[in-house]
Amino acid sequence: MEVPPIHPGPSSDELLALQGDHRSAHIWEGELLAQTLRVRRVDEMWDFLKGKVLHPRVVRRLKDTCFYRILExxxxxxxxxxxxxLIEQWRSEMHIFHLLIDEATITLQDVEVIYxxxxxGHPVALL
Incomplete structure (x- = not known):
């Protein structure tokens, strides 16, 4: 079954003042179809944290919100x-990945089990 392509870009970019400078604009225009996406900052964050001792208040806050496990x-x-x-197979209108063998989704419970x-309970928020 052939899945029709959808336009992944915003329906209106009047609120996206800096959109032309963002790399997602190149994806929406079809300029980066054959390239592998790479995140920009994740490695920098882990390099920054490597070998550092976090302040006890930061550790307490991370543990209180159960995010300390991610550091572990x-x-x-x-x-x-x-x-x-997976990004190419994502169908935002149905919140699923449309794969050749079947359809799949990632649930909040999956994230709970993995991490x-x-x-x-209450959502995590800055106070």
């Missing part, structure tokens, strides 16, 4: 080709 897990090795392929983050 550390940097994940990601397959950027797989990430790119040990609670999904019940």
């Amino acid at each position: 897990i550390g940097r994940l090795q990601l397959d950027w080709s797989l990430v790119t392929a 040990g983050l609670p999904v019940d």
